[in-house]
Amino acid sequence: MFYGNGSKSKKSFMLFSVVMIFALVLSACGKGSSNDNEKISIADRYELDENTPAWKLDKKEEMTTLTWYVNADWWNTDYGNDVVTKKIKEDLNIDIKFLTGDDTKLNTFFAGDDMPDIITVLDAKTALVQKANSWAMPLNDLAEQYDPYFFKVAAEDTLNWFKLEDGKTYGYSNYSNTKEDYESGEIPAKTAFIIRKDVYEALGQPSMGTPEEFQNVLAQIKTEFPALLPFGFNSIGTGTSSLGDVFQDFIGVPLTDENGQFYDRNLDSDYITWLATLNKAYQKGLISDDSFADDGTSFEEKVKSGKYATMLLDGTPQQGGNLQIFNSANPGKEYIAIDGPQSTVGNSPTLNQSGVTGWMVNFITNSNPEPAKSIQLFTYLLSEEGQMLMNYGIEGETYTKTADGKVEFTPDVKEMQLNNADQFKKEYRFGEFMFFGHDKHKSLSEDSAPESVKQLREWGKGKLVPHFVIENLTPDQGTPEARSLSAINTQWNTTLVSLIRSKTDAAFNNTLQQYETFLKDNNWESVVKVYNEKMLVNKEKLGL
Numbered sequence: 001m002f003y004g005n006g007s008k009s010k011k012s013f014m015l016f017s018v019v020m021i022f023a024l025v026l027s028a029c030g031k032g033s034s035n036d037n038e039k040i041s042i043a044d045r046y047e048l049d050e051n052t053p054a055w056k057l058d059k060k061e062e063m064t065t066l067t068w069y070v071n072a073d074w075w076n077t078d079y080g081n082d083v084v085t086k087k088i089k090e091d092l093n094i095d096i097k098f099l100t101g102d103d104t105k106l107n108t109f110f111a112g113d114d115m116p117d118i119i120t121v122l123d124a125k126t127a128l129v130q131k132a133n134s135w136a137m138p139l140n141d142l143a144e145q146y147d148p149y150f151f152k153v154a155a156e157d158t159l160n161w162f163k164l165e166d167g168k169t170y171g172y173s174n175y176s177n178t179k180e181d182y183e184s185g186e187i188p189a190k191t192a193f194i195i196r197k198d199v200y201e202a203l204g205q206p207s208m209g210t211p212e213e214f215q216n217v218l219a220q221i222k223t224e225f226p227a228l229l230p231f232g233f234n235s236i237g238t239g240t241s242s243l244g245d246v247f248q249d250f251i252g253v254p255l256t257d258e259n260g261q262f263y264d265r266n267l268d269s270d271y272i273t274w275l276a277t278l279n280k281a282y283q284k285g286l287i288s289d290d291s292f293a294d295d296g297t298s299f300e301e302k303v304k305s306g307k308y309a310t311m312l313l314d315g316t317p318q319q320g321g322n323l324q325i326f327n328s329a330n331p332g333k334e335y336i337a338i339d340g341p342q343s344t345v346g347n348s349p350t351l352n353q354s355g356v357t358g359w360m361v362n363f364i365t366n367s368n369p370e371p372a373k374s375i376q377l378f379t380y381l382l383s384e385e386g387q388m389l390m391n392y393g394i395e396g397e398t399y400t401k402t403a404d405g406k407v408e409f410t411p412d413v414k415e416m417q418l419n420n421a422d423q424f425k426k427e428y429r430f431g432e433f434m435f436f437g438h439d440k441h442k443s444l445s446e447d448s449a450p451e452s453v454k455q456l457r458e459w460g461k462g463k464l465v466p467h468f469v470i471e472n473l474t475p476d477q478g479t480p481e482a483r484s485l486s487a488i489n490t491q492w493n494t495t496l497v498s499l500i501r502s503k504t505d506a507a508f509n510n511t512l513q514q515y516e517t518f519l520k521d522n523n524w525e526s527v528v529k530v531y532n533e534k535m536l537v538n539k540e541k542l543g544l
Contacts, residue, residue: 039145040146040369040370040371040372042058042146042372044059045057045058045059045060045372046058046059048146048147048148049148049149050148050149050151050152051149051152052149053147053149053376053379053380053383054146054147054149054372054375054376054379055091055092055147055376055377055379055380058093058372058373058376060093060373061093063093063094063095064092064093064094064095064370064373065094065095065096065097066094066095066096066097066117066118066368066370066373066374066377067096067097067098067099067116067117067118068096068097068098068099068116068117068118068119068120069098069099069100069101069105069106069109069116069118069119069120070098070099070100070120070360071100071101071102071103071105071106071119071120071121071122072100072120072122073100073101073102074100075098075100076429076432077098077099077100078098079095079096079097079098080095080096082426082427082428082429083393083394083398083427083428083429083430084389084390084393084428084429084430084432084433085429085433087389087393087394088377088380088381088386088389088433091380092373092376092377092380094373094377099116106119106121106128110135114367115135115365115366115367116365116367117364117365117367117368117369117370117374118362118363118364118365118368118374118377119136119362119363119365120360120361120362120363120435121360121361121363122359122360122361124162124171124173124357124358124361124472125472125474126477127476127477127478129171129361130164130476130477132164132170132171132363133164133166133168133170135363135365135366136170136171136363136364136365136366137170137363137364137365137366137368137371138166138168138169138170139154139159139168139169139170139171139172139364139375139378140159140168140169141168142364142371142372142374142375143375143379145371145372146371146372146375146376147372147375147376147379149379149383150375150378150379150382153379153382153383153384154172154382155176155178157176157178157179157180157356157542158172158173158176158178158356158358159172160541160542161176161356161357161541161542162361163541170363171361171362171363172361172362172378172382172436173357173358173359173360173361173362174358174359174360174362174434174435174436174437174438175353175354175358175359175434175437175438175439176354176355176356176357176358176438177353177354177355177356177358177438177439177466178356179466179468179542181438181439181440182353182464182465182466184440185461185462186439186440186443187353187439187440187443187464188317188439188442188443188449188457188460188461189316189351189353189456189457189459189460189461189463189464190314190315190316190317190351190353190460191242191246191249191250191312191313191314191315191316191351191352191460192313192316192337192456192459192460193208193250193310193311193312193313193337193338193339193340193341194310194311194313194335194336194337194338194456195309195310195311195335195336195338195340196228196306196308196309196310196333196334196335197332197333197334197335197336198332198333199221199225199228199309199310200336200338202224202225203217203220203221203224206220207339208310208338208339208340208341209339209340209341209342210342210344211273211274211276211277211280211341211344214277214281214340214341215277215280215281215284215286217310218230218231218281218284218286218287218310219284219286221286221309221310222285222286225309228306228307228308228309229287229288229291229302229307229308229309230281230286230287230309230310231281231286231287231291231308231309231310231311231312232291232299232302232307232308232310232311232312233291233311233312233313234246234299234312234313234314234315235294235295235296235298235299236291236292236293236294236497237295237296238493239493240492240493240496241314242312242313242314243278243312243496243500244266244492244493244496245265245352246312246314246352247271247274247312247341248265248266248268248271249349249350249351249352249465249467250312250340250341250349250351251270251271251274251341251342251343251344251347251349252343252347252348252349252350253265253268253270253271253343253347253350254268254347255350255465255467255469255470256469256470256535260469260535261532261535262470262473262528262531262532262535264528266492267516269345270343270344270345270347272512273344274341274344275496275499275500276499276505276508277341278500279499279500279501279502279505279508282500282501282502283502283503283504287500289501292497292500292501300319300322303319303322303323303326304322304325304326305326306326306330306333306335310340311335312340312341316453316456316457317449317453319453320449320450320452320453321421321450321452323335323450323452323453324450324451324452326452327451327452334452335452335456336455336456337455337456337458337459337460338459348463349463349465350463350465350467351460351463351464351465352464352465352467353439353464355466355467355468355471356466356468356471356542357471357472360434360435362378362435362436364378378436381435381436382436386436387436387437387438387441388407388441390430390431390433390434390436390437390441391430391431391437391441391442391444391445391448392407392409392430392444392445392447392448393413393428393430397410398410398413398428398430399413399445399447405444406444406445406446407444407445407447407448408445408446408447409445409447413428414447416428417447431448468538468542468544469535469538469539469544470535470538471538472534472538473530473531473534473535473538475527475530479530480523480526481523481526481527481529481530484522484523484524484526484527485527487522488518488519488522488524488527491515491518491522492515495511495512495514495515495518498511499511499512
């Protein structure tokens with residue numbers, strides 16, 4: 001089922017989409033660059049002050065209306081009705097019309113002349129982002145012209161990371177974690193190996209660290225809890241779910257080789273040992289075939305119902321609500337994090353977070369008629385004031401601070417958070433308006449995360465390791481190496497599933513050998529060369 005015609009068609013469509021976006025971005029180069037835009041005069045509005053945010057100085061009385069496109073259909077386009085966006089509108093005198101869509105809609109903007117004022121995309125590796133100097137304004141220029149306070153709230157490492165060859169930065173992402181953030185201990189782990197507490201205690205709190213222990217515990221679960229699935233993982237989809245790089249991080253597969261060069265983590269012997277262990281478990285009926293076919297919704301339904309006895313779970317914040325539903329309905333059976341599978345060669349976990357690349361990347365386009373207000377908005381959302389508003393609202397109205405600096409929701413807000421989640425989301429929208437969000441502000445309050453993930457976060461303390469050097473290594477789109485990598489990644493995704501589902505040890509070894517041959521036949525050496533070149537660039541950007 002993983003090598004069928006549908007996969008081939010989907011692959012062709014994805015390739016077509018990539019080519020289209022690349023072509024449209026290149027065509028956009030001819031529509032004028034940021035350097036062609038005339039500087040908007042602010043002489044009658046305010047004087048620049050590097051120590052004061054420009055939004056506090058701007059005397060413009062007329063309401064500014066901006067269009068903001070978010071390349072995600074699921075984004076909540078409401079504005080000005082909840083506590084967060086109502087306050088943004090009031091403080092900055094800005095009205096925002098949100099537009100949403102997918103890559104097809106994004107293409108139409110670049111094909112036409114009616115660009116939104118602000119664009120947010122969710123993949124920093126695309127040609128769209130790499131060619132941003134053809135359609136977006138440089139943030140550092142805008143800050144110098146309209147709001148130098150931006151440099152006080154923007155992270156220097158993030159600005160350097162998104163800097164293009166012309167030395168300017170056009171995009172800024174949310175959840176961009178710098179080396180300082182990792183060292184602060186304020187950002188939580190998002191990966192955990194979890195087990196139902198009732199199962200864990202009934203089996204005598206067993207260790208699952210070695211391949212033998214892991215298989216033995218799954219076998220006991222199958223015998224003593226036949227209604228449960230012994231082991232689960234995130235929905236596979238077209239990727240590797242939590243069984244790929246997430247599992248590699250969990251057992252601490254090295255990020256680079258001993259010389260600091262690219263290391264093929266997929267073929268690491270420690271990782272292969274654990275894939276063989278999962279295969280043994282599959283052969284014994286301890287891993288369900290359904291787990292490979294479940295989509296995101298099916299997986300989440302199983303989480304809500306506690307169907308899995310154990311899970312290697314990535315994205316615990318996103319699953320916090322589903323875990324909470326099960327935990328609340330089943331006291332004493334809640335999921336807890338334990339050490340789970342461990343390296344067979346003594347490596348420690350190297351869990352990853354969103355890295356310095358972050359997630360949603362925000363741009364101010366060349367078509368924007370109010371770059372001054374737009375960079376003020378970016379500054380506001382990145383500032384302490386904006387971060388507190390987005391996470392907790394307004395001090396004295398929706399939250400208070402304790403003597404030791406901790407943040408607590410007021411009783412009525414807390415009551416709604418606990419007992420009326422939908423109304424809480426509609427009225428307050430805390431933690432949702434996250435274009436410039438960052439986890440470090442969530443650490444200020446116990447109220448920022450559901451109860452279901454707090455123990456999971458505690459378990460993850462001290463296990464996060466920056467992956468900066470291997471971020472965004474993908475060869476530039478349109479190159480032979482990019483085409484080779486696309487084929488190799490697709491082959492690896494299907495190979496991983498085939499390895500775990502192998503009927504025999506011989507089939508496992510044969511599948512692995514076929515993948516190694518595929519690498520040799522598909523220009524892998526050239527891809528690795530690009531990887532090493534980009535790793536060197538990454539090191540230079542961050543001074544590593």
